[in-house]
Amino acid sequence: MKTKSLPVIIGIFLIGLTLFMYQITLTRLFSTILSYHFVFMVISLSMLGLTLGGVYAFKWFKNQNELADTLLGRKKLSVLSLLSLALLITIIFLYKIPFHPFNIPIYLFLSTLPFIFGGYYLSLAFKEWVNKSNILYFADLIGSAIGAILIVLLLNHFSILRVGFILSLIPLFVLTFNIENKSRKIAGIVVSLSIISLLVTQGTIIDNWSKDFGAFKGSPKMLASLSEDKPRIAYTFWNSLARTDVVETDLDQDKIILVDGGAASRMIPFNGDLDSVEYLKGNLGYFPFSYKENKSALLIGPGGGRDILLAKLAGIESITAVELNPGSLMAAEAFKEFNGNIYGTDNVTTYIDDGRSFISSDSNKYDVIFLALVMTQASETLGYALSENYIYTKEAYETYLNHLNPGGTLAFVLHGENDLYKATTTILKIFEEKGIPREDAVKYITVVNSPSTHGTTSDHTLHVMYPLLMVKNTPFEKVESEEIIGLALNAEAKILSLPNFHEKLLDFTPPKNMEGSYLVTDNYPFFYNQGRTAPFLVIFMLIVTLLLGRYLTRKSLITKNEDVTYFKTYYSYIGLGFMLIEIPLIQKLILLFGHPTLTFSVVIPILLLAAGLGSLSSKIITTKVTMRTIGIIIFVYTGILFVYLPRFIDTFQGADLSLKILATFLLLLPLGLFMGIPFPSGLKIMKDRGITDYVPLMWGINGWMSVVGSILSLVLAMSLGYNITLLVGASLYLLFAFHNRKIRAFLEDKHS
Incomplete structure (x- = not known):
């Protein structure tokens, strides 16, 4: 029965x-x-x-x-x-x-x-x-x-x-x-x-009892690269999006924010005096804010807050910071005595949102839009599918460029050569659709390689690592290019392509017949x-x-x-x-x-x-x-x-x-x-x-x-x-x- x-x-x-x-x-x-x-x-x-x-x-x-x-x-x-x-x-x-x-x-x-x-x-x-x-x-x-x-x-x-x-x-x-x-x-x-x-x-x-996360003791992911520095987890926050940790090491005065043990951003010690962080002017992220006069900036994925310091150091008057992971902001708040309460200063407005979603509904325009190593290769959507987010697609770039003031700058710090190829290919496609051929579009784009990474490999090819890519909605003026040369000399960085002086961008762009393999769109956001x-x-x-x-x-x-x-x-x-x-x-x-x-x-x-x-x-x-x-x-x-x-x-x-x-x-x-x-x-x-x-x-x-x-x-x-x-x-x-x-x-x- x-x-x-x-x-x-x-x-x-x-x-x-x-x-x-x-x-x-x-x-x-x-x-x-x-x-x-x-x-x-x-x-x-x-x-x-x-x-x-x-x-x-x-x-x-x-x-x-x-x-x-x-x-x-x-x-x-x-x-x-x-x-x-x-x-x-x-x-x-x-x-x-x-x-x-x-x-x-x-x-x-x-x-x-x-x-x-x-x-x-x-x-x-x-x-x-x-x-x-x-x-x-x-x-x-x-x-x-x-x-x-x-x-x-x-x-x-x-x-x-x-x-x-x-x-x-x-x-x-x-x-x-x-x-x-x-x-x-x-x-x-x-x-x-x-x-x-x-x-x-x-x-x-x-x-x-859960504070002792034993699985982390095997030095997984980013912690493995820090193991020689004796990393210590000083703060942890879990939510449905990610686990966020603040890591301290013996060899570094900075604190490192890790998201899911991998994606890292730095929290810089700051006492409120910009002179104390003058050394950051050697960071490539300083260039887009400082090579010309800028008043406003949108920062997408600022993480530990270093990007905010770079903007402040360059004299940016209005800073809008958009961070996807609330854990990063909570970590910054927990260590506000260490970082000078960087997110809480007067000229910084902070939003917890996806950068692409935020700017699509934002009516403001900016002198600089900056993204540094924004990477969300986690098993997104809570594990339902491997996903890239949509901040590096052709449609996203078009949205960013449309939110720039005349003469404004869209800037990225990327991981390496593959990123650079994809970004330049996608941006050149945008210019091409505007009627600007590749040969002329190079006048709108600057690429600078990171310090201490511009040597050559065993086959004598250039080693591209953490390059800075800057794109303007108008051609770079000669005086702006000269200022970038000065910044690069000060930072001991190598210029890979610069309008008016060293227009070699097409050397870092695949041939036209291979464009499809590097073009990133909303349909193909990988x-x-x-x-x-x-x-x-x-x-x-x-x-x-x-x-x-x-x-x-x-x-x-x-x-x-x-x-x-x-x-x-x-x-x-x-x-x-x-x-x-x-x-x-x-x-x-x-x-x-x-x-x-x-x-x-x-x-x-x-x-x-x-x-x-x-x-x-x-x-x-x-x-x-x-x-x-x-x-x-x-x-x-x-x-x-x-x-x-x-x-x-x-x-x-x-x-x-x-x-x-x-x-x-x-x-x-x-x-x-x-x-x-x-x-x-x-x-x-x-x-x-x-x-x-x-x-x-x-x-x-x-x-x-x-x-x-x-x-x-x-x-x-x-x-x-x-x-x-x-x-x-x-x-x-x-x-x-x-x-x-x-x-x-x-x-x-x-x-x-």
Whole structure:
């Protein structure tokens, strides 16, 4: 006798919520100790645990219907208990054990366990209650949508360890709903809620324990380069965006702000007397502010505040600082006695925002716009996709140039030669579109190489490191070029290209026929990627994921039943298609919302909520509309988004946040609604055809293809751009539509 469906629906809602929050917590944790490629690899491969859970459930209970009730009773208790234990052990281990490269396989193994148990629980619940699959899928998606919002709130207010304890208790709370004895069930619910409440309100003991972040002790990422200087962490701040540390060393008077253990910026000792930082005039970042008279400056990503000092040293009267990471500003505030309260001085106005988003809605113009080593190669959008931000694209450069006063300067300090090639190629393209040929555009651009890095390599080529790139909206005047020569001599820096004297810019620009490999646009925003293809590791991950998923499901799919093969393709299409549409949309909408975390917290819940509503209404919709038509609708609507999304973003760029969210909800609602229909509808048809034993396997295949889709979206985007990736996702739903001619015939026969 089956139990009531309400506990199962609540359980699926909460487990879906838990697994989604666990995925994001895992990403946030790994981002501090692993490079971004490895973060993406470990997260992607560990999520194959969902597939493995579905395969295990299929194998263990195939054709054993009498055991299904046992699973939803006694067996479910053990699965939920194991899930709870796996969540707690994994997060504590990853947080406390010192990092070592050889530990990565252990990270992968432990990270996978919660997904295995979660996938096992969910796939069997769908199998047993397949007649309510539309409601169950609705609960799963709504749980994930709420989890996307809730995890941001939790990570912004609590330590990762406290979040881990909270997550581990949720499966135990679900477990209490499966206790048959009513009094014990009530007692279990009360106890579970009480413990969770205590963790939320009184979890400071765990927060104090979390101050010892053991994983940092293996000198990961930037700390490795500081190890000889005996680095000491003097301050730490966690939130959903990043971990921010202030590091002190024995050999440097400056303090270093690290974001996720990697991206570094300097905090300079300053007592309020600019004479005490006169030595900074030898820094290339001083040049754009001082080579001519300037009164106003916009600084994007000033981090520890050195850029502000450079502007002040040059006499800039009005400074606007835009910093994406609030942790950097909190670190500067915590050490304001050390840095002279640099962000709090009278002529400095500070905003926490993405630089591109800020300037797109800013009506002011500036004499100087300055970006120094702004790098956000983390696993952005809270781990949903590898992302570059949009501050180094052609469209961004055009926006910056349009916000300069006449004769104003756009300046960058870059990392090396690859950055310089990409930046110059992109800027020359802008001038070319304005009718200024490359040969004349060199008069608008100056490049200076950093001091002590202008030697030659073994093959006698110039060693370009941390170059300064300055672009004006008018040609450089001779007197300005002469001033730059003086600054370069004082700093012992080498001029690589200078209008009026040394116009060699085209030596640092690829040939015209290779322009496409270096041009950076909003469609292809991968400024730091080498070349026009995905890195080898990402392609390798795609191959491994395909082969591993195939290996896990191969034996289970050996059957003479054509329907099983048919539904394997069915769920492969929707797993791939969903991700290949979702991820490009998230990336593109970063341009609207600016902040990656905010974009994630808005777009993911909207899509999942809409898909949940589609699932809930799928029984009604599929009586009137065929699955083939639904696939075509998704294809057509995605095509409409492809055409009109840039105009939508431009229209609402300067709108209030509430209006942006409402407009995005209305835009994505139809798409998500129809994308939520195929999954539960397919399960219902499987039930009608008598192959419910394969429901857990189809759950696993859908999960496998979702992981493949997330990696494939990156490979396609880094090779062809996000526009093509979006169109490939849409095309998969068109293929899905043609694949569903059999379902159409089946439904027509059923309703005739």
